Amino acid sequence: MPSIVPPPWDSQGDFYRDCMSKILLRAGVFIMAFYYLLLGHLIGDFVLQTDKIAENKSTHWKWNLLHVSVVTFCIFIFASSFGKLLSAWILINGFLHFLLDFYKNKICKFLHFSNLSGFLVDQFIHLLILYGISLTAHYPGGPLLDFRSVKLLIMLIMITSFSAVFTQFVLSSLFPREESRFFESGEKQLGIMTRINIFVIFYMAIAHSPYYLLLLTITFPPFILQFKQSWNRWMSLSHLAVKVILDTLIPALCIFLSVKGSILVFPRLF
Known part of the structure; x- marks a missing residue:
């Protein structure tokens, strides 16, 4: 019985597939x-x-x-x-x-x-x-660490420490002040806690029930309280409004990218 010789393109196809897998x-x-x-x-x-x-x-x-x-x-x-x-x-x-x-x-x-x-x-x-x-x-x-944990940590840092610096640069460019510290009293800590809270609220709203969005109403009063106590000496209402908007949009954007799944450095959470 004559031996069956495979078509030449089979070995060539295997070669290309092997190269692509290595790449x-x-x-x-x-x-x-x-x-x-x-x-x-x-x-x-x-x-x-x-x-x-x-x-x-x-x-x-x-x-x-x-x-x-x-x-x-x-x-x-x-x-x-x-x-x-x-x-x-x-x-x-x-x-x-x-x-x-x-x-x-x-x-x-x-x-x-x-x-x-x-x-x-x-x-x-x-x-x-x-x-x-x-x-x-x-x-x-x-x-x-495993790859998923790395991506989760990156997202957490983007929401907290990175965004704290980024938002301050944005605010200082929109509302310049002379002889001011980079972070005034409570700005950094309150911003980080707010972004974490908003991230968790959006996550719970998408993963479980949209009624969790009602918790946003208790997220912003600390800003108003801090504004009345000390920030109003140097911060305008428009400054406060932009700060609140930024601290809301950043975690919302992170959640959106997570829903899309593994875009850039964000892991799929849902």
């Missing part, structure tokens, strides 16, 4: 590594960055070195399992982070950037560097 696997590793790098960056650059560090890192190299050391350590902890080459690039990223933060104010002043523009450009450059570093990743042997 997709490598792409998945790159994306996964970027998320872990991003989580470390967010923890070091926002969660663990105190107001004292933020005020002094661009003028005193010791404060900047402390800040960069914390950021580098956080990134290394979460991303060291992606290979020695990536770990080496994390150290180089620390050096670049030091230079960028130390000269950021001078560069922004030279380019006539606003504080908000400088913040956004600064973070974009950081993320661009982290993305480049992620391209050197190898498949992790045993990452510190």
Whole structure:
């Protein structure tokens, strides 16, 4: 009985399928590594960055070195399992982070950037560097956290610490004031708690019942109380209104992206 020779395109098709599977696997590793790098960056650059560090890192190299050391350590902890080459690039990223933060104010002043523009450009450059570093990743042997937990933590930090800084830059650009601190009394803490509450309320409304949206009515009175007690000395009603709107829209946007499922860094929650 004559042997059956498979058509030549079968082996060629297997070759292409094998190549595509390898490409997709490598792409998945790159994306996964970027998320872990991003989580470390967010923890070091926002969660663990105190107001004292933020005020002094661009003028005193010791404060900047402390800040960069914390950021580098956080990134290394979460991303060291992606290979020695990536770990080496994390150290180089620390050096670049030091230079960028130390000269950021001078560069922004030279380019006539606003504080908000400088913040956004600064973070974009950081993320661009982290993305480049992620391209050197190898498949992790045993990452510190599972991928879903990493994405959940990223979303939590975006709602809390990152948004606290972002909203202040937006508000300061819309309502500029002279000789003011970046955060006034209770601003940061109240904003973080409000965004967490609103996020939970929207989640419960979508996952269980829309009647949970009624809880929004008890979310905003603390703003009014704080405004009457101290904020009215320097904050206008329009300033307060924009602040409340921002603190509502940010968690709502995060919930929307979560409903869509795994868009950008947001995990599917439903």
